[in-house]
Amino acid sequence: MEKELVIKTSPSEVEIALLEDMKLVEVHSQKTNSSSSVGDIFLASAKKLMPGLNAGFMDIGHRKDAFLHYTDLGPQIKSLIKYTNAVINGSYQHKLLDGFTLEPDNPKTGKIDQVFKKNDMVLVQVLKEPISTKGPRLSCELTLPGRYVVLTPFSNIVAVSKKIGTNDERKRLKVLVDSIKPKNFGVIVRTAAEGKKVADLHNDIKELEAKWNTIFEQLKQAKSPQKILSEIDKTSSLLRDILNDNFNKIIIDNKEMYLSIREYLQGIAPDKVKILTQYKGNRHIFDHYDINRQIKASFGKTSTMSSGAYVIIEHTEAMHVIDVNSGPKMVKKDQEEAAISVNLEAAEEIARQLRLRDLGGLIIIDFIDMRTSENKTSLYNKMREFMANDRAQHTVLPLSKFGLMQITRQRTRPEVNIDTSEVCPTCLGSGKVNPSILIVDDMERDLSYIYQSRPKSKVKLCCNQYVYAFLKSGFPSLHMKWMWKYKKWITLKAEPNYHLYEYKFYDESDDEIRLS
Secondary structure (H helix, E strand, C coil): CCCEEEEECCCCCEEEEEEEEEEEEEEEEECCCCCCCCEEEEEEEEEEEEEECCCCEEEECCCEEEEEEECCCCCCCCHHHHHHHHHHCCCCCCCCCCCCCCCCCCCCCCCCCHHCCCEEEEEEEECCCCCECCCCEECCCEECCCCCCCEEEECCCEEEECCCHHHHHHHHHHHHHHHCCCCCCEEECCHHHHCCCHHHHHHHHHHHHHHHHHHHHHHHHCCEEEEEEECHHHHHHHHHHHCCEEEEEEEEHHHHHHHHHHHHHHHHHHHHHHHEEEEEEEEEEECHHHHHHHHHHHHHCEEECCCEEEEEEECCCCEEEEECCCCCCCCCCHHHHHHHHHHHHHHHHHHHHHHCCCCCCCEECCCCCCHHHHHHHHHHHHHHHHHCCCCCCCEEECCCCCCCCEEEECCCCCCCCCCCCCEECCCCCCCECCCCHHHHHHHHHHHHHHHHHHHCCCCCCEECCCHHHHHCCCCHHHHHHHHHHHCCCEEEEECCCCCCCCCCECCCCEECCCCC
């Protein structure tokens, strides 16, 4: 699979697009004057304890108090509170945890007011950004992520990613890490560590130890609420988390950002510097890589696939609901065969949409009804396969007896919602229409349907004069490309009275070919 990261910069914003086989699967944006707080570590104080919710609201300096549930305290919360207070009052002077005595694990079934009293201070890490009316969500299970490993203080457990291929490799990595990890630190070995040497893992752990030293130095003089450690910027954290041997290109349109990322890559993956390039073309970088068109096509209530089938995505307060439809232009075939064909295509598109829009929480999908249990099982297995590249934690359940599939997906930031409608040039802004950039896609989809349903037809396309000029411009023009694609000549006719998005197909008898 070809993976490309395209980064567009402007004075106020950085936009990041991740492409897999030239198809847009993730889009991120970050204001240059602000940053995501996910992963940041704060010294917080307990503002309000809620025994009924078994949770507390913590002051981290955000305008809304952050939420900390008992289940997010972790078994080492007593050690963390002890360490926080010992460093602040000066009774613990070691940078690492060599001389620290761990406290017994906290019970899983306890009460928040048995752990904290009002105004108690503790180190916390932001799990989720503020969403809607909710403040940030916190965890006391601190993690320091590197490229190959994740360091977890106050633990001695070594865990290895289940995505690493073989048992032998997992055992090798566990033995290596166990021999080099610092005392009283646990380690989670990431998928990217597969096949790496002990020197690579050791360097990664040393960099994370330096981060813990920074936490120690900041905490010595800290007063709550205060940020103790910042996560790296979104571009760099995205590179750290997803960069692997399958990555082919990283393209950036800004020289300063290019030099900054180049320096970062030289530190974490010197062998990947060669895939970094600076874009110097005249066209907008997102236009050159067809990203703007894909954004226009992918966001909105309806997403249409190449076959003419489409999915409708609705958002409610409690969940996201997705409906799968075959569309009026599907070539007729056996009902069961048509259903599984549309459902498999829709499953791949839905998996892409979940990543692209970063939909979280509960997702309910209403697929087209199928009769056979083999097809239902096949759809479930394919959905899991399509979701395998999703970095967010998720669970996919088999189809229910009502033909519904349930998916839960981790939510860490607000849903990506891009308004793709454009001001209508016909009514000068009194209404909105589908994006004009997609009119050629609609024409091609209609042509494919016509030639599948009536392969011997001679087709004439009538359209607005500006669209006509666009179809005939350049060499080879789109008109010529269609001729090569369908092996048939398509007559074009300009109609000055048609509005910009209006077009019609006629047959050799000059009768309109109606498509729905």
